[in-house]
Amino acid sequence: MCGIIGYVGAGVTRGAGEDADEETGGDRLAVGDVIHQGLRNLEYRGYDSAGVALVGETSGLTVAKRSGEVDGLTVPEVPDAAHGIGHTRWSTHGPPTDANAHPHTDCVGDVAVVHNGIVENHETLKAELSDHAFTSDTDTEVIPHLLEEELSGETEASAADDGGDAESDLLAAVQRVEDRLEGSYAICAVREGDDRIVVARRGSPLVLGRGEDASFVASDVTAFLEHTRDVTYLEDGDVAAIAPGSVDIFADGEPVEREIETVTWEANAAEKGGYDHYMRKEIHEQPEALRQTLAGRLDVDAGDVDLDVSFPPGFLADLEEIRIVACGTSYYAGRYAARLFEEYAGVRTTVEIASEYEFGAGRTPDRTLVVAVTQSGETADTLGAVRRANAAGARTFAVTNTLGSTVTREVDGTAFIRAGPEIGVAATKTFASQVATLAMLSVAVGRDRGALAAADARTVLEDLRGLPGAVQQVLDEEAAVREAAREYRDSEAFFFVGRALGVPVALEGALKLKEISYDHAEGFAAGELKHGPLALVTPDTPVLAVLTEGGRARETMNNVTEAQTRGAPALGCVTAGSEFDTLDVAFEVPDVGVVEPLVANVYLQLFAYHVANEKGRPIDKPRNLAKSVTVE
Incomplete structure (x- = not known):
C-alpha cells in the first residue's frame, strides 16, 4: 500500500490560520510544495521511499526521488511547473532503494508514472519490452515503457498522416496500456509537453479533489483535504484526464459523470482517512x-x-x-x-x-x-x-x-x-x-x-x-458488532473459546480486547472450560466462541452451553446457514472453508475496538505497549 498525490494548478493558497513559510517565501505554495505536503499527509501509507515528477511549460519533466522518509526528499524548484505527481512507497517488489523509488520513467525521460498496487503480469510484459532499458526491480517500471511504446507508435502514425509531428494522446495511451495490465493498481502518468495528469484505477483507491482553480488526485483525501473538501471517488475501471480547469472521466472508453461529494470530517482526522x-x-x-x-x-x-x-x-x-x-x-x-x-x-x-x-x-x-x-x-x-x-x-x-x-x-x-x-x-x-x-x-x-x-x-x-470478499462481508455487519459491544462493555471479564483452528483465533481475540480496552480477557481451547475456567463463569462474563468450519463447531457449542447453564451470555461467530439458536448473539461468517476462523477473527477485532471505544480508551496507543518490541 503506497501513497499517491497529483496536482494541476498554478499553486494554492495556504490554509486559513497558517503562517507564511520562509521556505516558500509567502502564503502561496508552489506546485512542488503542494505535492510535498501531500506526501507528508500520506506518509502513513508508506515510508520506504518518496519521489516527485514536475512538468514545466518550458523546463520539461523534472524527477526527484530517494529512499527514506518524505522529509528527506528535496523537491526541486521548477518555477514554471503547473502540475506534477508524487509517491511515497511501501515496498512490495524490490527493496527500498533510490532506483526503486517512484516515479519511474521511460527510456527517453518524457513520461513519468507513479503506481499503487501490483502488476501481476509484469514479468511477461517486461520480456516483451526487451529492447527497453530497465533501471529498477519494481513491477511498476513496465508501465512507463509500455506508454513509451504506445506514444511512439501514435506519433509515427500521426506524422505519416499529417506529414509532420503531432502531439500524441497520453489519455489514449493509458487506456490501451491499462487493458494490458493484470492485478490491482492505481496509476498516475504525466508527460513532457502535456498539461494533464492521466490516471487509472482498478482495485486500488483513487479520489479526485475538485478546487476552484486547482484539481487533485490521490490515494486518500488525506493528501489534499486542507485545500478542498469537494471530492469524486473513482470507480474500478475508470480512467480520467485532469487538466487546468477540467476533469474528464471515462469508463470503457466512454465519458461518464461521477458524483461530487463534500467531505465533512475535520482536517485533523485526515491522516486516518476519516x-x-x-x-x-x-x-x-x-x-x-x-x-x-x-x-x-x-x-x-x-x-x-x-x-x-x-x-x-x-x-x-x-x-x-x-x-x-x-x-x-x-x-x-x-x-x-x-x-x-x-x-x-x-x-x-x-x-x-x-x-x-x-x-x-x-x-x-x-x-x-x-x-x-x-x-x-x-x-x-x-x-x-x-x-x-x-x-x-x-x-x-x-x-x-x-x-x-x-x-x-x-x-x-x-x-x-x-x-x-x-x-x-x-x-x-x-x-x-x-x-x-x-x-x-x-x-x-x-x-x-x-x-x-x-x-x-x-x-x-x-x-x-475468497478471503478478501468474505472479510468485506463481515465489515459490512459492523453496526451489529457495535451494538453487541455496547451491551456487554461493562462486563467483569470476557472468555474467548474455540477448537482446532478456532483456538488461535480465540487467543488472538482475547489479546486484542485486553490490549486496547484494559479489560480482563482470556482465550483458551473450548474443551478446557470444564477443567477450571468454569469456576470463573457468571452472568457477567460473556463467552465469545468460534463456531465455524475448521473450528469443530458442534463440540465447541457443547462447551459454550456448559457456560450458558451457569448464566454466561454467549456470542458466536457461525458459518452462514448454521443453526445455533441458543446463542444470545450470532455473527454470520461466509462459507470459505478452512479460512473461516480467520474471517471470524474480524468480528472479534471489531468487538474489541468498539468495547474500547465505548470506554474512551486511547486505542492506537494503548498504555505500556509499543508497535515493535526491539529489546529482549
Whole structure:
C-alpha cells in the first residue's frame, strides 16, 4: 500500500490560520510544495521511499526521488511547473532503494508514472519490452515503457498522416496500456509537453479533489483535504484526464459523470482517512491488504502457489520438522499455520514463543526448518531465536511485512506478507496477511513434497481466493458488532473459546480486547472450560466462541452451553446457514472453508475496538505497549 498525490494548478493558497513559510517565501505554495505536503499527509501509507515528477511549460519533466522518509526528499524548484505527481512507497517488489523509488520513467525521460498496487503480469510484459532499458526491480517500471511504446507508435502514425509531428494522446495511451495490465493498481502518468495528469484505477483507491482553480488526485483525501473538501471517488475501471480547469472521466472508453461529494470530517482526522483511529481504519483495509498478499501467487487451476522462494534440492523431501517462532499476534498466526503445515505438508510442526526458543536436543539441523513470523522484521526476541537456530545449523525462513528489515538479512529465505504499513499498535490486517501467507507456504511445501494432491490444493487456494470478499462481508455487519459491544462493555471479564483452528483465533481475540480496552480477557481451547475456567463463569462474563468450519463447531457449542447453564451470555461467530439458536448473539461468517476462523477473527477485532471505544480508551496507543518490541 503506497501513497499517491497529483496536482494541476498554478499553486494554492495556504490554509486559513497558517503562517507564511520562509521556505516558500509567502502564503502561496508552489506546485512542488503542494505535492510535498501531500506526501507528508500520506506518509502513513508508506515510508520506504518518496519521489516527485514536475512538468514545466518550458523546463520539461523534472524527477526527484530517494529512499527514506518524505522529509528527506528535496523537491526541486521548477518555477514554471503547473502540475506534477508524487509517491511515497511501501515496498512490495524490490527493496527500498533510490532506483526503486517512484516515479519511474521511460527510456527517453518524457513520461513519468507513479503506481499503487501490483502488476501481476509484469514479468511477461517486461520480456516483451526487451529492447527497453530497465533501471529498477519494481513491477511498476513496465508501465512507463509500455506508454513509451504506445506514444511512439501514435506519433509515427500521426506524422505519416499529417506529414509532420503531432502531439500524441497520453489519455489514449493509458487506456490501451491499462487493458494490458493484470492485478490491482492505481496509476498516475504525466508527460513532457502535456498539461494533464492521466490516471487509472482498478482495485486500488483513487479520489479526485475538485478546487476552484486547482484539481487533485490521490490515494486518500488525506493528501489534499486542507485545500478542498469537494471530492469524486473513482470507480474500478475508470480512467480520467485532469487538466487546468477540467476533469474528464471515462469508463470503457466512454465519458461518464461521477458524483461530487463534500467531505465533512475535520482536517485533523485526515491522516486516518476519516476514521477516528488507525486501528479501525486498518481493520477496514483488510480486504485490500489480503488482495495484495494473494496477488500473483495463486494458480488455482493448477493447485500451485508461487511465493518466489526456493529451497535446496531435496531439502523439503527430507524435511522432518518445522518449528515456528514468534511473539504475540504473530505467535497466534503461527499456531493457526501449524495445523495447516501438518495437514497439507505432512510435516511435524511446533510453535514456540520466540523468547523461550532453544534449538533443543534430538533434532537434526539439516532436516529442520525454523520459520520466524514477525510483522516488523525487527522483533528482538524473534531475531534472537533465528540466531540460535542459525548457530545450530538449521535452515531459517522469515514471514514478514518489511523489506530490508533485519530478519531478512539473517535468514535463508523470506516470504513477504505485503499488507502495507500498520500504524496502530494492536495488529489487525497483518495477522490476516500472516495467516494467508503461511497458508500459501503450507500448500507450496505440501505440493513440493507430494503430500498434497492437486485437487485438494485447489480447494484450499479457492478458499484463500475468497478471503478478501468474505472479510468485506463481515465489515459490512459492523453496526451489529457495535451494538453487541455496547451491551456487554461493562462486563467483569470476557472468555474467548474455540477448537482446532478456532483456538488461535480465540487467543488472538482475547489479546486484542485486553490490549486496547484494559479489560480482563482470556482465550483458551473450548474443551478446557470444564477443567477450571468454569469456576470463573457468571452472568457477567460473556463467552465469545468460534463456531465455524475448521473450528469443530458442534463440540465447541457443547462447551459454550456448559457456560450458558451457569448464566454466561454467549456470542458466536457461525458459518452462514448454521443453526445455533441458543446463542444470545450470532455473527454470520461466509462459507470459505478452512479460512473461516480467520474471517471470524474480524468480528472479534471489531468487538474489541468498539468495547474500547465505548470506554474512551486511547486505542492506537494503548498504555505500556509499543508497535515493535526491539529489546529482549
